Amino acid sequence: MIADIPPQTQLVFDNLPKATAARLIKLRALIFDTAADNPAIGPLEETLKWGEPAYLTSATKSGTTVRINRHKKSDGQYAIYVHCQTNLVERYKQLYSDVLTFEGSRAIVFDVDQAIPTEAVKHCLTMALTYHLRA
DSSP states (O other): OOOOHHHHHHHHTTTTOOHHHHHHHHHHHHHHHHHHHHHTTOOOOOEETTEEEEEEOTTTOOOOEEEEESTTTTTTTEEEEOOOOOOOOHHHHHHTTOEEEEEEEEEEEEEESSSSHHHHHHHHHHHHHHHHHHH
């Protein structure tokens, strides 16, 4: 079950272009669905980090923080961000370089006008939200 959007997160979405906000809300739902599918992840804490919606595994400490937001203040792109000192983006590149676009060691970048590759993204989210179980 997807939690109601907290007011502070809704405020972030309300201050974005409608198309970008809609994509981020879909991405948020995918994050909660991914967590619900894996009991090792446990409940997520939704908060803001650096003014961006952030999802933490506070109860289980199973994973690293996942953040979502517009990418570099671009109306045409949005991203999933993970901690840059993990090896997650490198691993994502090995698995999904033909399906996903990456930036540096911290982001998966999406175009607002393209569909989210759901299965690949869910796998990447699972890897992030269970990162400490393998690290």
